[in-house]
Amino acid sequence: MTHGSIGAARVVAIRVPAIAVALALAACAPSSRAAVTTRSVTPAALVLSRPEAARRAAALAAIGRRMFVDPALSASGRMSCASCHSPSHAFGPPNAEPVQHGGASMHEPGVRAVPSLRYLQVAPAFVEHYFESEEDGDESVDAGPTGGLNWDGRVDRGRDQVRIPLFSPFEMASHGPSAVVEAVARAPYASDLRALFGDDVFARDEAAMRAIGEAFEAYEQTPEEFYPYTSKYDAVLRGEARLTPQEQRGLDLFEDPGKGDCARCHVSQLGLNHELPQFTDYGLVAIGAPRNSAIPANADPTYDDLGMCGPLRTDLARRAEYCGRFMTPTLRNAATRQVFFHNGVFHSLRDVVEFYAERDTNPEKWYPRGPDGHVKKFDDLPAPYRINVDMDPPFGRRPGDPPALTPEEIDDIVAFIGTLTDGYEAARH
Ligand code: HEC
Numbered sequence: 228m229t230h231g232s233i234g235a236a237r238v239v240a241i242r243v244p245a246i247a248v249a250l251a252l253a254a255c256a257p258s259s260r261a262a263v264t265t266r267s268v269t270p271a272a273l274v275l276s277r278p279e280a281a282r283r284a285a286a287l288a289a290i291g292r293r294m295f296v297d298p299a300l301s302a303s304g305r306m307s308c309a310s311c312h313s314p315s316h317a318f319g320p321p322n323a324e325p326v327q328h329g330g331a332s333m334h335e336p337g338v339r340a341v342p343s344l345r346y347l348q349v350a351p352a353f354v355e356h357y358f359e360s361e362e363d364g365d366e367s368v369d370a371g372p373t374g375g376l377n378w379d380g381r382v383d384r385g386r387d388q389v390r391i392p393l394f395s396p397f398e399m400a401s402h403g404p405s406a407v408v409e410a411v412a413r414a415p416y417a418s419d420l421r422a423l424f425g426d427d428v429f430a431r432d433e434a435a436m437r438a439i440g441e442a443f444e445a446y447e448q449t450p451e452e453f454y455p456y457t458s459k460y461d462a463v464l465r466g467e468a469r470l471t472p473q474e475q476r477g478l479d480l481f482e483d484p485g486k487g488d489c490a491r492c493h494v495s496q497l498g499l500n501h502e503l504p505q506f507t508d509y510g511l512v513a514i515g516a517p518r519n520s521a522i523p524a525n526a527d528p529t530y531d532d533l534g535m536c537g538p539l540r541t542d543l544a545r546r547a548e549y550c551g552r553f554m555t556p557t558l559r560n561a562a563t564r565q566v567f568f569h570n571g572v573f574h575s576l577r578d579v580v581e582f583y584a585e586r587d588t589n590p591e592k593w594y595p596r597g598p599d600g601h602v603k604k605f606d607d608l609p610a611p612y613r614i615n616v617d618m619d620p621p622f623g624r625r626p627g628d629p630p631a632l633t634p635e636e637i638d639d640i641v642a643f644i645g646t647l648t649d650g651y652e653a654a655r656h
């Protein structure tokens with residue numbers, strides 16, 4: 228246990244400024260996402276000098292909360308953000324479908340699994356070269372492509388991201404900004420938007436869309452709903468609970484560079500300023516998930532979801548070295564999901580962890596065989612891009628080697644990931 232020396236009071240203390248910063252910045256800073264990660268920000272000063280900003284942020288978030296569940300914003304009149312990002316499933320998918328169906332008919336299949344919207348509040352803006360803070364005196368290392376939203380990091384801020392589902396033909400499928408603005412102008416919360424942005428807020432579509440985007444973003448920055456830090460593991464880090472022996476073994480394996488090495492990407496330790504870990508470094512990495520034939524788009528053998536290099540993301544389409552890279556998701560609340568990875572190819576956490584352990588030692592278990600009997604490893608990536616796949620532990624062993632984790636060790640890691648589900652603290656009281 229490496230966290231033993233951290234006093235509970237210090238860990239708890241960081242929560243209050245985090246809330247205050249998010250509320251203040253959601254309202255007043257044009258680049259709230261990046262600003263939240265800036266270590267030199269003085270939250271107390273910001274908030275005390277701007278009580279008005281905090282009130283405004285809270286009012287905006289309240290509007291965002293109502294829009295989030297409003298099916299009137301969709302072409303079908305039957306779909307809201309919450310249809311896919313279920314509030315009772317950590318804002319992840321409500322079911323085991325690899326992709327959800329939307330569009331005007333509600334029959335149009337999506338192409339990717341629905342990510343959780345929790346713990347994105349400190350996701351940095353997308354950069355191709357990410358350098359860790361140099362405060363700890365280390366040489367800065369280029370962590371590679373990092374940050375942004377969506378599985379491919381193609382948009383940075385909630386206010387811009389929201390246009391994607393609102394207009395996507397297989398999601399809410401609204402016919403452009405004017406349709407959304409009209410629906411919002413008729414909604415019961417329209418007067419609240421007028422109160423914040425002026426009586427003429429709906430007069431111009433672009434201005435109205437900006438206001439709507441800000442409200443969604445403010446809602447997505449609400450701590451109680453989007454980053455509550457109420458898991459058992461948070462209680463453990465605060466010194467208020469203890470892991471069971473199995474969960475503790477799981478944590479040790481999760482962090483051991485010779486075993487799971489999961490923490491290499493899914494950060495598990497307190498940050499430099501004792502901030503609670505997000506269980507992701509927001510890095511975009513290729514891990515070679517098997518192709519999922521249950522996604523209708525995959526029936527076309529020439530269709531490949533290559534993540535960072537397209538097709539949904541277009542600015543890096545020519546960067547072959549990025550093909551196959553997808554966002555590292557948080558593992559907080561992963562135990563509540565029924566689909567895993569960007570293509571929803573796995574349906575249990577145990578399968579996911581087993582895949583990590585056996586991808587390179589037993590590829591025949593995870594990938595289909597071609598007509599010649601050859602295992603088609605990394606079958607969801609065209610051959611030229613397979614060199615992009617990560618080969619460091621727990622990967623990188625040879626066929627026939629013992630897997631990095633035994634079946635019991637896989638169970639232990641799954642048990643540990645179970646401690647990352649929010650709601651533990653409430654359940655105890
Ligand atoms: C039909 C299902 C569906 C609906 C409806 C939907 N989303 Fe999503 N959402 C997704 C999928 C799938 C992704 C991943 C998309 C990608 O990677 O290209 C996503 C990604 C996101 C992300 C980025 C998450 C991350 O991990 O980076 C945010 C934020 C988001 N959605 C917010 C919303 C909001 C706000 C609404 C309502 C206006 C909404 N979504 C409606 C399916 C949906």
Ligand code: HEC
Nearest residue numbers: 487488489492512516553554555556567568569579583617
């Ligand atoms: C090299 C970085 C890296 C390492 C090491 C790593 N992961 Fe991941 N993890 C990722 C990426 C990237 C994804 C998304 C991949 C995709 O969708 O194609 C992911 C996805 C997952 C998911 C699915 C979550 C979801 O919401 O769909 C789970 C569970 C998971 N990892 C657990 C683990 C465990 C357990 C370990 C250690 C045995 C581990 N990871 C090691 C990068 C990593």
